[in-house]
Amino acid sequence: MKIEGGQCDDVRVLSCAPAGETGRKYGMWVLDVENPGWPKVIAGQFAMLRPERFGLTLVWGRPLSICRAEPDRIRFFFQEAGRGTAVMAGLAPGEKLTLWGPLGKGYAVEPETPTLLLAGGMGLAPFVEYVLSHPAPQNLHLVFGHKPELSCYPFDALACGRGREAHREEKPGDLEAFLAVLDERVKAYADGLVLACGPKPFLTAVARLGAKYGARTQISLENRMACGVGACLGCVEEDARGHYAQVCKRGPVFWTKDLKFFQGAGS
Amino acid sequence: MMDMRVNLGKLSLKNPVVTASGTFGYGLEFSPYGDLAKLGGFVVKGLSLKPRMGNPVPRLAETPCGMLNAIGLQNAGVNAFLRGMLPQLPWRETAVIANLYACDPDEFGELASILAAEEGVAALEVNISCPNVKEGGVLFGQDPAQAARVTEAVKKRAGDKPVIVKLSPNVTDIAAIARAAENAGADILSLINTLSGMSVDIRTRKPRLANVIGGLSGPAIKPVALRCVHQVRKAVSIPIMGMGGISSAEDALEFILVGANAVQVGTANFMRPDFSFRLVDELPLLLKKIGAKSLDEYRGSLRLD
Numbered sequence: 001m002k003i004e005g006g007q008c009d010d011v012r013v014l015s016c017a018p019a020g021e022t023g024r025k026y027g028m029w030v031l032d033v034e035n036p037g038w039p040k041v042i043a044g045q046f047a048m049l050r051p052e053r054f055g056l057t058l059v060w061g062r063p064l065s066i067c068r069a070e071p072d073r074i075r076f077f078f079q080e081a082g083r084g085t086a087v088m089a090g091l092a093p094g095e096k097l098t099l100w101g102p103l104g105k106g107y108a109v110e111p112e113t114p115t116l117l118l119a120g121g122m123g124l125a126p127f128v129e130y131v132l133s134h135p136a137p138q139n140l141h142l143v144f145g146h147k148p149e150l151s152c153y154p155f156d157a158l159a160c161g162r163g164r165e166a167h168r169e170e171k172p173g174d175l176e177a178f179l180a181v182l183d184e185r186v187k188a189y190a191d192g193l194v195l196a197c198g199p200k201p202f203l204t205a206v207a208r209l210g211a212k213y214g215a216r217t218q219i220s221l222e223n224r225m226a227c228g229v230g231a232c233l234g235c236v237e238e239d240a241r242g243h244y245a246q247v248c249k250r251g252p253v254f255w256t257k258d259l260k261f262f263q264g265a266g267s
Numbered sequence: 268m269m270d271m272r273v274n275l276g277k278l279s280l281k282n283p284v285v286t287a288s289g290t291f292g293y294g295l296e297f298s299p300y301g302d303l304a305k306l307g308g309f310v311v312k313g314l315s316l317k318p319r320m321g322n323p324v325p326r327l328a329e330t331p332c333g334m335l336n337a338i339g340l341q342n343a344g345v346n347a348f349l350r351g352m353l354p355q356l357p358w359r360e361t362a363v364i365a366n367l368y369a370c371d372p373d374e375f376g377e378l379a380s381i382l383a384a385e386e387g388v389a390a391l392e393v394n395i396s397c398p399n400v401k402e403g404g405v406l407f408g409q410d411p412a413q414a415a416r417v418t419e420a421v422k423k424r425a426g427d428k429p430v431i432v433k434l435s436p437n438v439t440d441i442a443a444i445a446r447a448a449e450n451a452g453a454d455i456l457s458l459i460n461t462l463s464g465m466s467v468d469i470r471t472r473k474p475r476l477a478n479v480i481g482g483l484s485g486p487a488i489k490p491v492a493l494r495c496v497h498q499v500r501k502a503v504s505i506p507i508m509g510m511g512g513i514s515s516a517e518d519a520l521e522f523i524l525v526g527a528n529a530v531q532v533g534t535a536n537f538m539r540p541d542f543s544f545r546l547v548d549e550l551p552l553l554l555k556k557i558g559a560k561s562l563d564e565y566r567g568s569l570r571l572d
Contacts, residue, residue: 005299008541050538056332056486056514059538084329098539100300226327226334227537229300231292233312233338234327244320244341249296 005229006047008100009036013051014073016091020151027080028122028152029089031064032073038102041069043109043130044197044220044253047101048228049076051091058084060226063248065197066102067125067154068132074099077125077154103228104252107195107218111136114162116189116215118182118206119144120198124153126220127197131158138162143185145169145178145202183209190215195253207262217256223247237261269551271562273307275506275528276454278390278429280307280362283523283562284547287510287533288313288366288392288433289338290484291543293352297536301544307529308362309543310457311348313394315368316378318344328466328475333485333512334534335464337478340368345381353387362389364431372420383426391428393421393453396435396460408435408460411447418451431508434458434499436488441495442502449503457508457531458499459492485534486512493525500526500567514538516549520557526567 011034018024033049048061062084068075080086091097107130117127117140124144131137138161145167146153155166167178186194186209196206197220210217225235228248236244237251238260245251256262271282286297288310294303303309321341328335343351348365356363365382369375375393382388395407395417407413414432422430432448434441436459445456461482466475492511500507509527513519514535522530535542559565 005296008300008539058329059332059334059485059514059534060329061538100540224325224327226329226336227290227296227540229292229540230296231290231312232327232336232537233321233341234324234336236321236324236326236341 006101006103007036007038008098010096011036011099013091013093013095013097015093016089019077019153020149022149023152026148026152027089028148029078029080030154031076031078031088031091033076033097033099035069035072035074036099038069038074041066041102041129042106043133044106044126045102045104046228046252047074047076047099047103049088049097049099051088051095051097053087053091053095054084058087060084061098061100061228062088063222063225063228065125065220065252067128069102069129077122077128079122100228104248105250107220107253108193109134110193111139113139114189114192115140116185116192116194117142117160118185118194118196118198120202121146123196123198123202123220124155125197128154128158130195131160141185141189143167143181145198179205182206186210186215187213194218196220204262207256210256218253219256219262220252221247221254222252269554269561271551273529273562275508276429277427278362278455280529282307282547282550283529284519284543284550285309285362285364285508285529285531286536286543287531288394289336290533290536293348294356294363295352297540300540304357304360305544305547306361307547308364308389310364310366310392310531312342313340313366313368314342314345314348314378315340316345316374318342318347323477325475325477328481330464330466330483330485331487333483333487334537335466335476335481335483336461337476337481339478345378349381349385353385356387358387358389363387364390364392366392366394366433367421368394372416375417376420376424379421380424383424383428388428390431390455391421391425392431392433392457393417394433394460396433396437408444409438411443414444415447415451418448418453422452429454431455431457433460434495435460436491436495436511437463442498445499445503449505453505455506455508456499456503457510459488459495459511462488462491484512486514488512489518489521493521496522496527497525497569514542516546516553519546519550520553520565523562523566524569526569528566
């Protein structure tokens with residue numbers, strides 16, 4: 001009996017470099033590893049990465065969103081946020097890491113539906129794969145909110161036919177202006193599809209707008225997890241029925257209507 | 268190839284590699300990463316009579332060479348397991364071991380009777396050592412009389428299923444608990460469960476687990492686990508499943524050297540999901556490499572002179 005899941009392989013690091021000219025300043029990195037022959041990736045899926053360097057000290061792999069899957073490489077885009085990602089930032093070409101994936105549920109792809117992509121900061125990562133693998137990018141519109149310079153993000157490669165805009169938060173008041181933009185855009189996509197990835201306050205704002213305008217909305221969660229395969233029960237999120245659902249299996253991409261956290265977002 | 272079969276009394280395993288409760292889901296989660304039938308056995312996530320939601324999040328924290336968990340025995344309940352999951356498991360090819368959790372001896376007995384009727388269940392592992400639940404849990408495992416009561420309650424209703432009692436390291440004298448379980452009819456002992464621990468964040472001034480206290484597992488606890496297995500081996504004559512921080516074939520052999528009949532793998536399943544499947548292949552190779560004649564010859568051959 002087989003159930004859906006990824007595969008586990010020991011692969012080599014191809015490169016790990018700062019993201020853009022100022023990526024180093026913000027601890028933002030682009031990591032490329034060998035593609036061990038994954039048959040298929042759905043944008044929004046993630047993988048667990050455990051560098052050999054973790055030794056016995058760091059026991060968990062680190063879950064990272066798949067930024068891009070190409071025949072010869074899998075690309076990840078991550079920011080240093082703790083001990084594990086700090087070690088990963090120092091990975092050199094040729095180093096070994098254990099990679100298991102692709103894992104979880106990705107975003108809905110509806111080629112003919114006008115689709116609004118809302119990304120906050122590192123939340124841009126899954127939308128790289130989404131845009132580049134979408135069968136009809138002329139139906140996509142990307143709104144991106146960020147703090148570090150735009151050059152730190154893989155934004156330029158993302159051609160979206162219905163529009164592409166980046167909003168940088170630099171001074172007080174920028175956030176409110178950005179939220180007003182989000183309100184307008186979600187309103188315009190009330191009959192379309194709204195997909196979001198970013199920090200939880202951002203996702204909460206998106207969920208609220210989705211509910212306000214009746215837009216079908218998906219968000220991606222990044223709860224702390226140990227195994228990535230549905231076993232440890234660490235990454236759970238309460239669903240709309242009041243049950244704990246594993247983010248790694250039922251998610252990381254959820255319809256907002258299926259999560260309790262976002263149930264009250266409309267009120 | 269070296270014969271890796273082991274007999275733990277009535278429980279026969281094709282090899283000594285068993286995955287530990289709570290680290291291997293219900294088995295199916297790991298089926299994409301290896302052939303479940305290849306394992307000596309697997310112990311499923313702790314089952315209770317009724318579904319349990321478990322503790323609030325955060326439930327996990329990574330610590331140096333280990334991790335803390337306070338899941339609180341979230342599970343779908345014994346009936347959901349028997350109806351929905353067990354039929355999908357390769358129980359004819361490998362030992363599917365049910366882990367039982369209950370709040371009192373009567374409830375333990377009731378659970379045992381339900382599971383004893385199932386052909387697909389190879390053995391019952393009694394959790395008298397969970398540190399993460401309010402009622403029962405580790406309390407049963409900290410007092411020899413209580414441990415004996417629970418063991419007797421399960422044994423009475425377990426039919427011909429071997430009863431494994433899982434011991435806590437959070438005690439003054441683990442050998443005393445082990446003897447109590449043995450005298451109460453336990454067929455096998457498994458040890459150790461997690462060590463009670465805690466982690467805090469100096470900036471937010473909050474504990475890292477919502478439950479405040481959790482169970483420590485991983486390589487950090489291996490020396491404690493080895494010591495416990497060593498002490499229990501000297502105290503009882505029933506078979507032992509040793510566990511605690513096994514993350515290589517070498518680690519597994521350490522437990523066998525001090526007298527474990529089989530081992531359980533826990534946190535290492537999180538280090539890579541194919542770990543236990545690989546361990547099955549690596550163990551006989553390593554035994555041969557270090558010059559052991561057989562698994563039986565090597566077991567308990569610790570030189571204390």
